[in-house]
Amino acid sequence: MSIKQNLQNIKTLLPKHVALVAVSKTKPVNDLMEAYNAGQRIFGENKIQEMVNKYDTMPKDIEWHMIGHVQSNKVKYMASFVQLIHGVDNLKLLKEINKQALKHSRVIDCLFQIKIASEDSKFGMTSKEASEIVKSETFSELKNIRIVGLMGMATFTDDENQVKKEFNYLKDAFENLKLIKADNYQLNTISMGMSGDYQLAINCGSTMVRVGSSIFGARSYH
8 A cells, every 4th residue: 555545544543632643764755755745744753863864855844753762962953943852751851952942942842751661672761750850940941842741662562451551651640740830841742652552552542643664664774
């Protein structure tokens, strides 16, 4: 099936309140343009340099989401245009995003990445750490970022019960963290669920799914 057909099929399955991030990492611009021409406007990349290159050549009404792990020293390359940074898992990174956003007179939206998987390799913080950051004096001084939600990556497993448990954990964390009041902090997004489990994620409360292979086909590594 074509990229356009894949997109249409997925969109018929998504409730109105769920945003679709087309995970376009490693995919050529031609593929992204096929999705763009089919109406897709949100694209997710996991390498900043690749995202910058695509941003430079593609239409400017695209929302670019950084979905990979972010190194502080690379933030400056995307600060002028990135719409949402999914993987913020420490205060140092948040301060750097704020600093770079200020240079471009922008406020950059971010998601706290909460560790929900049992695997050690997944990045993320605990909801307690997230809570401590938001309540800190340092956080209150960051005027050029806005925390708009949480992101989590479930364990890579066929055990649906485990994945469901992890998704529910993130939803609970969201409900608890939502109660905190701060100027640059208003939670409305739960980014969880990928090609293999996005329907389960939506059932567990996801409002944003990150889908790559179900749109573009199997990932090409290079």
